[in-house]
Amino acid sequence: xxxxxxxxxxxxxxxxxxxxxxxxxxxxxxxxxxxxxxxxxxxxxxxxxxxxxxxxxxxxxxxxxxxxxxxxxxxxxxxxxxxxxxxxxxxxxxxxxxxxxxxxxxxxxxxxxxxxxxxxxxxxxxxxxxxxxxxxxxxxxxxxxxxxxxxxxxxxxxxxxxxxxxxxxxxxxxxxxxxxxxxxxxxxxxxxxxxxxxxxxxxxxxxxxxxxxxxxxxxxxxxxxxxxxxxxxxxxxxxxxxxxxx
Numbered sequence: 001x002x003x004x005x006x007x008x009x010x011x012x013x014x015x016x017x018x019x020x021x022x023x024x025x026x027x028x029x030x031x032x033x034x035x036x037x038x039x040x041x042x043x044x045x046x047x048x049x050x051x052x053x054x055x056x057x058x059x060x061x062x063x064x065x066x067x068x069x070x071x072x073x074x075x076x077x078x079x080x081x082x083x084x085x086x087x088x089x090x091x092x093x094x095x096x097x098x099x100x101x102x103x104x105x106x107x108x109x110x111x112x113x114x115x116x117x118x119x120x121x122x123x124x125x126x127x128x129x130x131x132x133x134x135x136x137x138x139x140x141x142x143x144x145x146x147x148x149x150x151x152x153x154x155x156x157x158x159x160x161x162x163x164x165x166x167x168x169x170x171x172x173x174x175x176x177x178x179x180x181x182x183x184x185x186x187x188x189x190x191x192x193x194x195x196x197x198x199x200x201x202x203x204x205x206x207x208x209x210x211x212x213x214x215x216x217x218x219x220x221x222x223x224x225x226x227x228x229x230x231x232x233x234x235x236x237x238x239x240x241x242x243x244x245x246x
Contacts, residue, residue, distance in 0.1 A: 048217040052081040059087050065094070075224045077132070082219050093210075100202045107192075108199050111140040112166060116200060117207045118147075119154055119167040120174040126211040131221035138229030147229075165190040166200060173204040 055063055062084055070076040083090045101113060114137040121129035130151060138147045149157035154167060169187055172179060187197055 045220070047078045047220045048082045050082060050085050050217055053084050058084055062087055062090055073224075075222055078219050078222055079128070079132075079214070082217055096206065100199070100206060106199045107196055108203075109140070111137060112163070113203050114140055115150065115159075115163060116167060116170045116203050118150055120170055120204055120207055121211055122151065122154075123171060123174060124208075124211050124215070126214055128214045128219045128221050129207065129211050131225050135225040135228040142229075144230050162190040162192075166192065169197065170200050170204040173201050174208045 055066075058066075066076055066080055066084075069080060080090075083093055101110075114133050117133040118130060118137055121133060134147050134151050137150070138144045141147065146158055150159065155164070159167075165186055169183055169192075172183060184194065184197060187193075187200075192200075
C-alpha cells in the first residue's frame with residue numbers, strides 16, 4: 001500500500017473511533033533499521049525538546065505510515081518521530097498536508113511547492129525546513145545548482161520570472177501583507193489564475209504554521225537530507241519519493 005493511500009486511510013472516521021483498548025490489541029510493528037550509516041549514530045541523539053514515543057505505545061496506523069515512509073525514503077524523517085508525541089495532531093497534520101500537497105488537481109508542480117516552502121522557511125530561518133525542502137527541490141527540479149542559489153539569495157538566482165513571481169506572492173502571504181488586486185494581476189502576468197493563487201496560499205500558510213511549530217520544538221534535520229538529490233548517482237528518484245516530506 002502506498003503512503004498516499006495510507007494517508008487516505010488516516011482520514012477514515014472508523015480509525016478515529018477506535019478506542020485505546022482496541023489499539024492495544026493490534027500487533028506492534030517494528031520499524032526497519034536505518035539505511036544511512038549516519039542515521040544510526042543520529043538515532044541516539046535528541047532530535048527536539050519533546051520525547052519521541054516508543055513504537056509500542058503508538059497507534060497501529062501511525063506506525064504503519066512510519067514503516068512505509070522509512071521504506072520509501074531510506075530513513076524516517078525526524079518530524080514524523082516528534083509529531084507522534086501527539087497522535088491526534090499527527091493525523092490532522094498529515095491529512096491536511098496530503099490534501100494540499102499530493103492532490104491531483106491544480107497546476108503547481110511538486111518542484112513549485114518545494115520552492116515556495118524553501119523561500120518562506122528561509123525568511124523565518126527555519127533550519128529544518130530549509131534543509132529538508134532544499135533537498136526535495138533538488139530532487140524534483142533535478143537542478144542542485146539552482147537549489148543552492150535559492151538558498152543563498154533567491155532574488156539573484158537563475159529562477160525564471162514565473163517562479164520569482166510565485167515566491168514573491170508566497171512571501172506576501174507568509175508575512176501577512178495586505179493582499180491587493182495588484183498581487184493577483186502580477187501572478188496573472190505569469191500564467192497563474194485565482195485557483196493557483198489559492199494553492200500557493202495554502203502551501204504557504206501551512207508551512208508558516210509548520211515552521212513555527214518546528215522552531216518551538218527545535219527539530220534537528222536528518223543527515224540523510226544533506227546528500228539527497230545532489231548527483232545523478234543518488235539512489236533516490238522522484239518516482240520513489242512519493243511520501244510526505246515535511
